[in-house]
Amino acid sequence: MxxxxxxxxxxxxxxxxxxxxxxxxxxxxxxxxxxxxxxxxxxxxxxxxxxxxxxxxxxxxxxxxxxxxxxxxxxxxxxxxxxxxxxxxxxxxLRANPELRRSAKVISFTGDDPRTQPTVKGPDLVALGLVNTGARNHGADEAILLTEDGYVIEGAYSAILWWRGEILCGPPAEFDRVDSVTARSVLTLARALGLDTHEEAVTPAELAETEVWVVNALHGIRIVSEWVDGPAVAEKPGRLEQWRTRLGALARTI
Missing domain, CATH: 3.30.470 (D-amino Acid Aminotransferase; Chain A, domain 1)
Incomplete structure (x- = not known):
């Protein structure tokens, strides 16, 4: 091919x-x-x-x-x-040799929700691509979508997870979003390792000084290195690489 x-x-x-x-x-x-x-x-x-x-x-x-x-x-x-x-x-x-990254800068998207079918991957890819183009114009790699009340839902092309100590967290299940295969895999892996997972509604400000991940099928796990015009984020040394290795080990030969 x-x-x-x-x-x-x-x-x-x-x-x-x-x-x-x-x-x-x-x-x-x-x-x-x-x-x-x-x-x-x-x-x-x-x-x-x-x-x-x-x-x-x-x-x-x-x-x-x-x-x-x-x-x-x-x-x-x-x-x-x-x-x-x-x-x-x-x-x-077929798309060959994609650029793969371990980190991303994000920014909160404050416009009207561009999604028309938020639980289905496909219909809104073009609109979300335009949202990410706007994010890049502000020095970010990924836009983070928020509810009308300002709570974190997901990235334009990624799911979002964060750590509260040794508890891996994500947005509430009732928030409409694509069912991320990568986020589901990471959360399942965490539970298999005996770690607690938790759902919580948070604003970007409430993620200050936490380790935040954006995850998707292309990059796997990326750590948020900066939240542009948002909270200061953190990183626990060694955790990202450990989890990227763990996740990669789950891949199977076609």
């Missing part, structure tokens, strides 16, 4: 197409994950999240497409593929 190529699911096979051949139909569903030397973290959870959002009438086609897309992924190198549903058409995008 070609690097940075696009494939349409057509007649039960993946056919390479040009970017101009992709319809301008908005994304219905999307999912993506990191492939590193043929290994993926929690692929079954990505598959389930994708399937859960696909209309029931397309489930059989989606199952066949997803299976074929995974089978076609390169086993060497580093990739960040994305599977998509646009209208009634499925697409696989």
């Amino acid at each position: 070609s690097a940075d190529a696009i494939y349409r699911w057509q007649n039960d096979q993946l056919i390479e197409v040009m970017p101009l051949d992709v319809p301008e139909t908005p994304l219905t569903v999307a999912d993506s994950w990191l492939v590193d030397a043929g290994k993926i973290l929690a692929l079954n959870l990505h598959r389930q999240r994708f399937m859960d959002a696909v209309p029931a009438t397309l489930h059989d086609s989606a199952e066949n497409f997803f299976t074929s897309a995974v089978a076609a992924l390169p086993r060497a190198g580093t990739w960040f593929p994305r599977v998509e549903l646009r209208g009634g058409d499925f697409f696989l995008r």
Whole structure:
């Protein structure tokens, strides 16, 4: 398969197409994950999240497409593929050699919530990309979305977690957001190690002097190195690298 190529699911096979051949139909569903030397973290959870959002009438086609897309992924190198549903058409995008980072600067987003379907990954990716572009214009890498009352929900492209001592915390489950595969994996790992986890509604100011993580399928765990125009954050020496190693060890060969 070609690097940075696009494939349409057509007649039960993946056919390479040009970017101009992709319809301008908005994304219905999307999912993506990191492939590193043929290994993926929690692929079954990505598959389930994708399937859960696909209309029931397309489930059989989606199952066949997803299976074929995974089978076609390169086993060497580093990739960040994305599977998509646009209208009634499925697409696989291959994206090679993504830039990977261990830290991020964040900024609170104070505008109106740009999300139209906050629990589904895909329909709002373009709008959230524009939010992150605004964040970069202010020296940040990721925008943090807040409720109307100012409580932390999630990043534009990431989930957010933080530490209260040795307790790993996240936003309340009732806050509408994408079910992050990476956040779920980190929280499950914490519980498996015997650590407590906790949900709490917090404002950015209430995260002062805590270690804050933004997590997603591309970067895994990134530590928040700075909250632009926000609270001073902290870092416990050695914890980030330990947890990045632990999370990476959960990746499995395709």
